[in-house]
Amino acid sequence: MKKREVPASVKDERLVKKRRNEMIKGAISLFKQKGFHRTTTREIAKASGFSIGTLYEYIRQKEDVLYLVCDRIYDEVRERMEKDIDTHHGTIESFKLAIAHYFRVVNELQDEVLVMYQEAKSLTKDSLPYVLNKELQMVGMFENILQACVQNGVFELTEQEIQLFAHNIFVLGQMWAFRRWALHKMYTLEEYIELQTDLLLRGILEKRS
Amino acid sequence: MKKREVPASVKDERLVKKRRNEMIKGAISLFKQKGFHRTTTREIAKASGFSIGTLYEYIRQKEDVLYLVCDRIYDEVRERMEKDIDTHHGTIESFKLAIAHYFRVVNELQDEVLVMYQEAKSLTKDSLPYVLNKELQMVGMFENILQACVQNGVFELTEQEIQLFAHNIFVLGQMWAFRRWALHKMYTLEEYIELQTDLLLRGILEKRS
Amino acid sequence: MKKREVPASVKDERLVKKRRNEMIKGAISLFKQKGFHRTTTREIAKASGFSIGTLYEYIRQKEDVLYLVCDRIYDEVRERMEKDIDTHHGTIESFKLAIAHYFRVVNELQDEVLVMYQEAKSLTKDSLPYVLNKELQMVGMFENILQACVQNGVFELTEQEIQLFAHNIFVLGQMWAFRRWALHKMYTLEEYIELQTDLLLRGILEKRS
Amino acid sequence: MKKREVPASVKDERLVKKRRNEMIKGAISLFKQKGFHRTTTREIAKASGFSIGTLYEYIRQKEDVLYLVCDRIYDEVRERMEKDIDTHHGTIESFKLAIAHYFRVVNELQDEVLVMYQEAKSLTKDSLPYVLNKELQMVGMFENILQACVQNGVFELTEQEIQLFAHNIFVLGQMWAFRRWALHKMYTLEEYIELQTDLLLRGILEKRS
DNA sequence: TATGAATGAGCTTTCATTCAT
DNA sequence: TATGAATGAAAGCTCATTCAT
Numbered sequence: 001m002k003k004r005e006v007p008a009s010v011k012d013e014r015l016v017k018k019r020r021n022e023m024i025k026g027a028i029s030l031f032k033q034k035g036f037h038r039t040t041t042r043e044i045a046k047a048s049g050f051s052i053g054t055l056y057e058y059i060r061q062k063e064d065v066l067y068l069v070c071d072r073i074y075d076e077v078r079e080r081m082e083k084d085i086d087t088h089h090g091t092i093e094s095f096k097l098a099i100a101h102y103f104r105v106v107n108e109l110q111d112e113v114l115v116m117y118q119e120a121k122s123l124t125k126d127s128l129p130y131v132l133n134k135e136l137q138m139v140g141m142f143e144n145i146l147q148a149c150v151q152n153g154v155f156e157l158t159e160q161e162i163q164l165f166a167h168n169i170f171v172l173g174q175m176w177a178f179r180r181w182a183l184h185k186m187y188t189l190e191e192y193i194e195l196q197t198d199l200l201l202r203g204i205l206e207k208r209s
Numbered sequence: 210m211k212k213r214e215v216p217a218s219v220k221d222e223r224l225v226k227k228r229r230n231e232m233i234k235g236a237i238s239l240f241k242q243k244g245f246h247r248t249t250t251r252e253i254a255k256a257s258g259f260s261i262g263t264l265y266e267y268i269r270q271k272e273d274v275l276y277l278v279c280d281r282i283y284d285e286v287r288e289r290m291e292k293d294i295d296t297h298h299g300t301i302e303s304f305k306l307a308i309a310h311y312f313r314v315v316n317e318l319q320d321e322v323l324v325m326y327q328e329a330k331s332l333t334k335d336s337l338p339y340v341l342n343k344e345l346q347m348v349g350m351f352e353n354i355l356q357a358c359v360q361n362g363v364f365e366l367t368e369q370e371i372q373l374f375a376h377n378i379f380v381l382g383q384m385w386a387f388r389r390w391a392l393h394k395m396y397t398l399e400e401y402i403e404l405q406t407d408l409l410l411r412g413i414l415e416k417r418s
Numbered sequence: 419m420k421k422r423e424v425p426a427s428v429k430d431e432r433l434v435k436k437r438r439n440e441m442i443k444g445a446i447s448l449f450k451q452k453g454f455h456r457t458t459t460r461e462i463a464k465a466s467g468f469s470i471g472t473l474y475e476y477i478r479q480k481e482d483v484l485y486l487v488c489d490r491i492y493d494e495v496r497e498r499m500e501k502d503i504d505t506h507h508g509t510i511e512s513f514k515l516a517i518a519h520y521f522r523v524v525n526e527l528q529d530e531v532l533v534m535y536q537e538a539k540s541l542t543k544d545s546l547p548y549v550l551n552k553e554l555q556m557v558g559m560f561e562n563i564l565q566a567c568v569q570n571g572v573f574e575l576t577e578q579e580i581q582l583f584a585h586n587i588f589v590l591g592q593m594w595a596f597r598r599w600a601l602h603k604m605y606t607l608e609e610y611i612e613l614q615t616d617l618l619l620r621g622i623l624e625k626r627s
Numbered sequence: 628m629k630k631r632e633v634p635a636s637v638k639d640e641r642l643v644k645k646r647r648n649e650m651i652k653g654a655i656s657l658f659k660q661k662g663f664h665r666t667t668t669r670e671i672a673k674a675s676g677f678s679i680g681t682l683y684e685y686i687r688q689k690e691d692v693l694y695l696v697c698d699r700i701y702d703e704v705r706e707r708m709e710k711d712i713d714t715h716h717g718t719i720e721s722f723k724l725a726i727a728h729y730f731r732v733v734n735e736l737q738d739e740v741l742v743m744y745q746e747a748k749s750l751t752k753d754s755l756p757y758v759l760n761k762e763l764q765m766v767g768m769f770e771n772i773l774q775a776c777v778q779n780g781v782f783e784l785t786e787q788e789i790q791l792f793a794h795n796i797f798v799l800g801q802m803w804a805f806r807r808w809a810l811h812k813m814y815t816l817e818e819y820i821e822l823q824t825d826l827l828l829r830g831i832l833e834k835r836s
Numbered sequence: 837t838a839t840g841a842a843t844g845a846g847c848t849t850t851c852a853t854t855c856a857t
Numbered sequence: 858t859a860t861g862a863a864t865g866a867a868a869g870c871t872c873a874t875t876c877a878t
Binding site: 486536537539540550553554557563572578579581583585586589590593598599600601604605609610613614617 | 748812823
């Protein structure tokens, strides 16, 4: 699925990129504080360092900003994941590392994840599929890792189980961001990583030391 | 923590209750479709079957509707849970039943759960704590069940692990609602219940038949 | 000019009188605090000790309350004036006493005078003449006193001068109420009375002891 | 005491000045007819020649219009006074001229004076002091004139008497506007000026030709 | 006669979007 | 390409008034 294009009046591609970067940065910081709906286009323009008129040279509607922001956040998460993660090792160790790394990325991009998490539903029917697709791609990353492990005989999981497990990992990672009001009081990030990894791997039926 | 009171101009308590029920019902159906911010007070009034003036006899601000809605949804979920769930049995069977029951309740109240899930963040600083507190109470329900199992020697879990596990169950239940765009294509509810229960209990390290 | 009648649905004249008294009392205290426009009919009803429905049994419109209030305040001032003032003596002493008495009445009914003063303009075209007429009657009182003095040879004033002088006295009395923010810091009531009387009588050209 | 600043969204200072002038002009004409409370912001915008949105680019709240109006009226009165009045001559003639001039200014700005007079009380607690302060400054102008006369030995007045006298002049001037319903039937402006000057100066005790 | 729930016109204010400069 | 003044639809909310009980 191709990126949805957000048309700009300005022709200079490099300029568009530059301005949109400023825009996204400004918008994220605002959405963090007050959410998409309570943020005005004027505020976005100001936070981006240009005028309201200029803002509209690079987007058509306010909602475009949200799309751009969501798009960017996913790219950011993906990028950080791909830089350090190997999806085809197929060992427990690599699996654990992948989870730990994902959780740390979520932790670093906590605010961003939260924004996307809470505001994605405000996307129009048009843009939503593009964003959901990106989410599926990320889930797919975990599926690949699990698949490799299964192929290596490390785990024994059906295809269905793999998919669900991948979703679980993805959501349990985000959970660190969207339930921080509860979790951060109870655990440090590293404790959270260890506990979750442990629960995921061994289940709870019986404890082995 | 006591309920936050939403003051009404109308004195007749029974009438207040009745009208607010109509209001909540109307509002949920609107919030489902367009979210809190895109729903106008006039629409809420209309969907509730009375005029805008009357609406404001029963609330002070638009945000009160959201609070009332969230409050109601939690009560609804809790009520259904408490009716059929026994938190002190402490057997695997009762644990499984609790999960299955919770997942089914989420399934029935899918739209409501989704609404609360997506709109709770729009609550004011005032009301948010009350709603979060209700959420913690629900998590507490799962903690109790787990605790009973641990005391019966069925599971071996530390206090920390119990808490996290309870959060996981809670979120994985909600997940059936907020990721339905992906999950409902893959599983029926009963499959989802069985798979999740299985993953939660046995972990994935090794499969036993 | 006859009193403008404010029609009531209730027939019992004594009841109408009683309820309107409560109403006027409540309304004055509210108008003092927030002015006519910022006071709601509900507030008036509450302050009067009955329900909004009942309020409308005794008036037709909100503006009726204002008329009733203005009417009452004038009656109050007049009554207090007439009780203690003799308009036909025609001596300087009686003139001075009249002024002093008037100023003291204004002082006692300060808030009421202020209300009438500030809100009278909100009366409808219908009621305004009745109220202005009452004002002219009060001015007439001072005209009579001055006339008596002139006839006694105490003052030497033309008819035109008498009329203007009467207006001046009337306004300079009210001034104690509507400029209290400035005057009360500078003078006590008695000082104010003495100074004004002195200025009015002797003028300022030359001082005699 | 510095002017209270009314913030505008529009940056161009000259434009702000121009638009606010249009606004003030439109608002005064409306306030004259129906008073501040019965005038809507839309009406103000329309009378000013721009849209409601534009109105709010130049003020924050409706009350700002009232403040701007009151502020302007005082400036207008002051300006006209200062242009033609000499406060330090200290002769009877200059005193008489000052009064006559002031009364003529009130006459010219009759509607404006009336508006300010009747609506000032609707100013918020915030702005009121600024406006009252302007009023005191105007009173101060008369104090100066009187002071000069006293120093020249023309009048014999204590400090207290000067202050009160200045207030009297100020109010008796405004009276020409706010009691015009009565006074204009009785006198022409010039008659009013002459009569008032005469009464103020000589008092009424005895008449000298 | 007294009540107070219901009404909806109408208010102030905001803000996404446009367009002349 | 950049600006920001102008726009007006539409939002949240109030309150005088009515009328069934």
